[in-house]
Amino acid sequence: MKHSLVVEKFEEFLKGESLKLTPQRRRILDRVYATHDHFSADTLYAWLREEEGPQVSRATVYRTLEVLSRGGFVAGLDTGDGGMVYEHVLGHEHHDHLVCMSCGRIDEFQDHEIEELQLKAAAAKGFTLVSHVLRLSGFCGPCQEKRESQGKESETK
Amino acid sequence: MKHSLVVEKFEEFLKGESLKLTPQRRRILDRVYATHDHFSADTLYAWLREEEGPQVSRATVYRTLEVLSRGGFVAGLDTGDGGMVYEHVLGHEHHDHLVCMSCGRIDEFQDHEIEELQLKAAAAKGFTLVSHVLRLSGFCGPCQEKRESQGKESETK
DNA sequence: TTATTTGCAAACCTTTTGCAAGTGA
DNA sequence: TCACTTGCAAAAGGTTTGCAAATAA
Numbered sequence: 237m238k239h240s241l242v243v244e245k246f247e248e249f250l251k252g253e254s255l256k257l258t259p260q261r262r263r264i265l266d267r268v269y270a271t272h273d274h275f276s277a278d279t280l281y282a283w284l285r286e287e288e289g290p291q292v293s294r295a296t297v298y299r300t301l302e303v304l305s306r307g308g309f310v311a312g313l314d315t316g317d318g319g320m321v322y323e324h325v326l327g328h329e330h331h332d333h334l335v336c337m338s339c340g341r342i343d344e345f346q347d348h349e350i351e352e353l354q355l356k357a358a359a360a361k362g363f364t365l366v367s368h369v370l371r372l373s374g375f376c377g378p379c380q381e382k383r384e385s386q387g388k389e390s391e392t393k
Numbered sequence: 394m395k396h397s398l399v400v401e402k403f404e405e406f407l408k409g410e411s412l413k414l415t416p417q418r419r420r421i422l423d424r425v426y427a428t429h430d431h432f433s434a435d436t437l438y439a440w441l442r443e444e445e446g447p448q449v450s451r452a453t454v455y456r457t458l459e460v461l462s463r464g465g466f467v468a469g470l471d472t473g474d475g476g477m478v479y480e481h482v483l484g485h486e487h488h489d490h491l492v493c494m495s496c497g498r499i500d501e502f503q504d505h506e507i508e509e510l511q512l513k514a515a516a517a518k519g520f521t522l523v524s525h526v527l528r529l530s531g532f533c534g535p536c537q538e539k540r541e542s543q544g545k546e547s548e549t550k
Numbered sequence: 551t552t553a554t555t556t557g558c559a560a561a562c563c564t565t566t567t568g569c570a571a572g573t574g575a
Numbered sequence: 576t577c578a579c580t581t582g583c584a585a586a587a588g589g590t591t592t593g594c595a596a597a598t599a600a
Contacts, residue, residue: 256554256599278589293557298590314471316526318565320589334520345514350507354529357502362534363491369473369528372511377519413574413579435564450582455565475590477564 237327242269242309245326249307259290264300268310274321274342277301315340316373332370338379394484396426399466402483406464416447421457425467431478431499434458472497473528489527495536 246265250257267283268275275283281297292300301322304310310322316335321342332350334343350370358365375383403422407414424440425432432440438454449457458479461467467479470490478499489507491500507527515522532540 343518350510353507357504358529361500363531364537366531371526372515374520374523380521
């Protein structure tokens with residue numbers, strides 16, 4: 237999706253909520269859409285400090301992430317170890333996550349069948365499904381290999 | 394599962410890890426298995442203060458939850474809003490969760506098919522699957538009804 | 551003009567940690 | 576006996592908030 241379209245939608249959203257388009261909000265939106273990675277609030281804050289542009293405080297980063305999240309521009313996902321990371325979502329198909337327990341790498345996958353089964357499961361319990369989180373944790377290929385070769389000796393208790 | 398068996402397994406586990414069975418650990422184990430609900434560390438701490446028995450500090454609650462979790466006696470799940478709740482798991486089949494976004498009620502369901510698809514999805518990405526979190530969020534029957542009847546008027550902005 | 555936003559620093563909340571005293575095995 | 580535990584209080588880590596000054600509309 238073209239970034240100008242994202243910006244347009246953001247402006248619309250802000251208008252609808254009686255919020256203002258400030259340089260800070262605009263810069264955060266741009267930065268969030270400039271990466272394809274998952275990032276924490278703190279990482280985003282670090283990017284904004286290092287790079288050129290309107291200064292943004294930590295508080296504003298958090299406040300804006302909340303706005304972006306509410307507007308469906310970003311989605312947060314907890315990494316399973318207490319952390320929270322975000323990703324931009326406009327123009328991306330829904331997907332779920334695979335998290336490597338060793339290196340922290342986050343991969344993505346889609347499975348339409350699982351989605352359908354979720355709907356069925358929710359309906360069976362009388363729930364109206366709004367969203368879901370599916371996070372698979374394990375070891376990515378490289379980390380698993382390391383474990384298999386190095387794991388032997390350290391496994392002895 | 395009989396609680397005496399749980400205790401027995403706990404003793405075994407502690408022995409295997411060169412850990413000691415203290416009154417605090419025993420009391421926490423008992424309390425955790427006395428409820429069928431999900432609870433936060435703080436809730437558990439509150440229960441222990443209110444009820445009779447060996448006193449347990451907050452630090453010990455956290456430390457013991459870690460031990461219980463490592464031993465497979467409890468499992469933690471994040472509620473999606475930054476919180477963390479636990480449940481005892483010994484003698485219970487694996488299940489996933491449905492969380493009501495309105496009243497906070499947590500329901501459970503099982504779906505063997507979804508589990509299999511997860512394994513496949515992980516394998517397809519080269520991951521060795523260790524665990525997963527599947528949390529469906531939505532509105533439970535009663536809350537959804539309320540929304541449908543009351544929602545109309547408040548929807549006007 | 552004025553309601554909204556920002557930055558700052560302090561407050562918050564939950565969880566973790568260092569340490570000295572206590573205690574299961 | 577002695578390695579492991581506990582309680583305490585302080586620290587940590589991430590996020591939120593009150594307030595006065597700044598600003599988009």
